[in-house]
Amino acid sequence: MQVGQKPESSRVALDVFDRAPVGVLVTRGKDHRLLYINDAFRAMAGNRPIGAPAWKALRDILGPDFPGVLGDVLTTGETVCVDEVSATVADPGGGPRERLFRVSLSGIPLPGGESGLLAVAQEATAQEVTAQEVTGRADAMPRTRDLEKELRRLQRRYRSMAWAGAHMVWVTGPDGEVREVSRGWQRISGQTLEESRGYGWLRALHPEDRERALDAWTRAVELANPVWEQVFRVAASDGAYRHIRFRAVPVYEDGAVVEWVGASADVEQEWQEERRRRLLDLAAAAATDITNLEEMCQAIAGVIVPELADACHIYLLPESSGSLPHTPIVTECAAAAVRPGLPTLPPRRKEYHPVDSGFVRAVRRRGPVHVSFPPGRPPFPCADKVTKWLAEARSHSMALLPIVVEGEVAAVVATAVCGERPPIAPDDVHLMREMLDHAHDAISKALRFRRTQRVALALQHSLLAEPPHISGLELAARYQASPTAAEIGGDWYDAFQLSCGALNVVIGDVAGHDLAAAVSMSQVRNMLRALAVDRELEPPADVLRRLNRALETLNGESTATCVLTRLERDRDGVWQLAYSVAGHPPPLLVTGDGQGRFLEDAGNPLLGLYHGRPWTSAVAPLPPHSTLLLYTDGLIERRGEDLGEGLERLRRCAEPLAREPLGRFCDELLTEMPVTGEDDVAMIALRVPSPA
Template sequence: MAAGPGRAGTPHLTYDTYRLRTASGEYRHFAVEAAPVRDGDTVIEWVGTCTDIEQEWQEARQEELLARASAATADIVRLDEMLAALAEVIVPEIADNCTIYLLPQALHRLPGTALTADRVAAAHRDGLPDLPVHHEEHLESGSPLARAADGRRPVHAVFPPGSPPPDLAPPGSAPWLAEGANSVVLFPVVVDGTTAALVTASVCGDRTPLGPADISLLRMVLQRSHTPLRNALEYQRTRQVALALQRSLLTEPPRVPDLGIAVRYRPSSAAAEVGGDWYDAFELRDGALALTIGDVSGHDLPAAVTMSQLRNMLRGLTLDRQEPTGTILRRLDVAVQTLYLECTVTCVLGRVERPGPGRFQLTYSVAGHPPPLLVGTDGTARFLYDARSPLLGLVPEPEYGSATEPLPAGSTLLLYTDGLVERRGEDLTVGLERLRREASGAVRLPLEDFCDRLLDNLLTTVGDDDVALVAVRVPEDVGGPGSGTGPH
């Protein structure tokens, strides 16, 4: 590079980087370095070099961008917050727009079927329309995002500004590309063979379209999300198995003459929780109705597995011998302290019996569990505290007592787990009193509606725990038809 004569005071050396379009139409970065040739104080010419530094420029850009991605996500634990931070790194350095979707059904969705995607992050450069996050979208099987998820490889397209090809914007489909886009990358984030997330990145107007170098850089930035995405997928697998196990145990109650029985189970609405609650109701050989409800410590797959084993064990012990309920719980405690050394369990075991024509009574034992609630037809409600004992697995050689309570005609007996009454930062007695008042006001409802009313009015929108309950109603006219319905 040369220049004509100059004046005194012209710099001794100049250096700058330019992005130039080559003869092939490709844009590359060049370093231009020039030095003046002087005659005394007069510059008579310039001598310089023009060097292709595209590779070095891309490496420096990559190093800087990855450092920014590391800094942006360093103290973030939540997956959605991490993805939002990465989107803000991608825009505007790589793209003008970036949206990130999580695929909640990734593990059990069949390829070629419709796709549910939760948009958890969206970023755009100034002047472009905003997109709300935490928006669920249902994508048809042939949509561009669904194809990218099924193919598990990036989809890249370059086109005239505002004129995407038909396969990216089929007629009648909802718009998802920014107006004026000239290129787009649909990037599936694949973790252990499963597409866990989808990323869209696009540039608009006269900005250079996205190319292979941008896709490579996008891949490296998103690599930082693999570990939390892998953990999220593993959690999904674990929760799926645990919920399937729990629901396999939510059997329908028996149909018992002259008794109404209703059961309910509500899983925790907290995404990270799988509970150990269970219920059971079955007839014994002597005609009594056995009722159990309990809660195993822990909120994970091992807790759900332990819950299923102890529930079935208690069923077997109750059927094996006609013993007092306290004696049966003592035998179950031996099993807990022998086989499940790190486990504690709360439980209620009851027998609804007929001591004479037209009469019912409850014989029960409570092991560290919230007390049963008995509600009369007039709304009088009281908790049954007479057979309280330590929870299972806690005390060496404990004693478990039993108590008997008459069940008046028309009365309703309620067994429940602590998720119905416990709230963070609140004393348990407050929750118990809230349940007592609610049950008292709802007791004249049909039994199924009674259970639904309790769940609707007592559970918060974000429940920290799962909830199980069993309700038994003695008819006012003994001999009338009973009712038994399955879990809702």
């Protein structure tokens, strides 16, 4: 064969690379003999002898280590990219000189059922020199991505052209059993005519499609549909499944169906593009319509499963974990989706990932880790629960994709396939990366919001004192931040004992939900403590009156609500509650037998507003085993609803909890009350012991 001549077998399919803007060469068989090179490759590196072993024909470009790489690519099917290949080749305009190439290698099916390698090469000499002159270094990553993108585009072009001629015609009897099939069906499925007869053609379909195909075809034959059309996955001769459209029409004689004539065509590329658009739209919608981070992650996991994988878990990393890539990482699982029929893992769990795990490798590389392995035996250690799950589910392929936000890996998407499903394809890994790219801005915003909210919550808790331990009394406090607000709020609670033995319990809320509100809240809380301690025997109303005057020293626009209570025993040992309310929802008293009522006899205007009315207090006895609840309006308010409805709902929820432990009393209220999440919720509860 003459140098540069194309072999006969390549003239139909391989000539799709003739006008490619990058250098393309194709090898055949395990000895990697050169089958095809295009004009762009000749222009870069000169002509090469067709039929010669690639390592010999391309020794000056591929170097001494490439024979092993070629064998690995052909065996594993995984794409290999080498960013810088230094070679001394003839310059098109002169003698030999040192030049740089970027090369990408992947497997490719050839006519006749053979396997080969597709190599895409791009000269990088000029770009490398320019990068070094401008920045002093070569930023190779964007160029590598461009080369990978070009490789995928050329692979799709080749596959489309290779299968374009696989038009398949088949004939069945009136009962729907196949009698004749064309060579096109034999080429794509590998079945002989005898193997395809009757319903034998179903064995070439994907196992998950066989029952559906049989039901659909049987029903069409029974009803004599004028046109029957379905798309099923067919196992091609290279072992991969391709989407084939089946279309058939009945043939009539004397009013009766005598046979069916069908034609099938490969629609893999069309199906892949439609699926890609649909999944990208679903991922974008999940990120656009949802603001809560956990819900957003769950929606994205639900898009990936079962379309691209059998399981998807999304892990949130602690801050700064990306700066310590050589240490184990403890993560929080924010979302999980598993195909029905597979074992599940506990949601919202913490997981420990060893330093040599694939998880840490993905964080360290800031790029995908994609592996296939024997069922249940990954090539690297995993978290203990994940290792057990992989074995139980017989998982054999994984892809770990990191999400980078502001230079740090903030989350990792872990996917897996199990059982008879084919391994995750490189194209599907790329599609998952595209999906995450489409949702990246929304995910980044939600992650930043979550981090800011955690800082605010930590600051809020630092400003709230733990209730004191009082002999003979139970105290419990709770604070629940708004999930929709990232800044600290103005809600607070407090409890402190006076030297005379009385106990003051306080709840309050400063208007606003920002740092200024938090500062005002801290000031109001501290002033109230000082005023109450200064005159221990003063009624709560007088303390609030003096606090109202003191607020004038802050700024004229600060307003706040508050409930101040004073708890002490009378001469008979009965607990008495003196209280005063300033613009705040009234305290709720629930007796031991489950009867609830609001203490509404000491209402006053809110703090921060001047008025000439006297401030009032009231006194109420606290029966044995009764519970006093002070709370902020976030627990009861709902947009468009009268406040009385929220108060009544709180009373109904609290009464059945009268005998529950005080901590559970508070937790159950937070769980059962339909809070809007638009405001923080603070509460403090006190329980009087029984006489025994």
